[in-house]
Amino acid sequence: MKIIKISQIPRTSTDSPLFTGGPVTRQDLIGADSSKFFNMAIVHFSPGSRNKFHVHSSDQVLLVTEGVGIVATEAEQRTVTVGDVIHVQAGEKHWHGATKTSTFSHITVTQVNSKTEQLEP
Numbered sequence: 001m002k003i004i005k006i007s008q009i010p011r012t013s014t015d016s017p018l019f020t021g022g023p024v025t026r027q028d029l030i031g032a033d034s035s036k037f038f039n040m041a042i043v044h045f046s047p048g049s050r051n052k053f054h055v056h057s058s059d060q061v062l063l064v065t066e067g068v069g070i071v072a073t074e075a076e077q078r079t080v081t082v083g084d085v086i087h088v089q090a091g092e093k094h095w096h097g098a099t100k101t102s103t104f105s106h107i108t109v110t111q112v113n114s115k116t117e118q119l120e121p
Helices: none
Strands: 024-030 036-043 054-056 060-073 075-080 084-088 093-100 104-111 114-118
Touching: 054 093, 075 084, 093 104
Parallel strands: none
Antiparallel strands: 024 036, 036 104, 054 114, 060 075, 060 084, 060 093, 060 104
16 A cells, blocks of 8 residues: 655646646656556646647546636537546547636546547647
8 A cells, every 4th residue: 555645746847838828737646667557646726828739549537626727529519627637548639737717627537558549749
């Protein structure tokens, strides 16, 4: 058993072309070195920041922990808030991020070795 204190995990910048609109940080909670089955991290979006359309090779679960965000597919765009759980199926084209006026944080869970493919420049 391992107990993780989120307050003791530093936020690291996600300097990646997948993100746009402002700073995004990440706290890696459980990775491939700790689990054979899943990765888990908290992603923090500044107001107006988001990721670009992308797909994952595994299902993804998002649990909203702070602020107000947007989760979108090609067919719909939904506003989400603290306590909402989003299930994105493997291969589903989507993006998620903060509204223009709020920060937004979520816990993300994917399978170990899941690949992310960015679909917009």
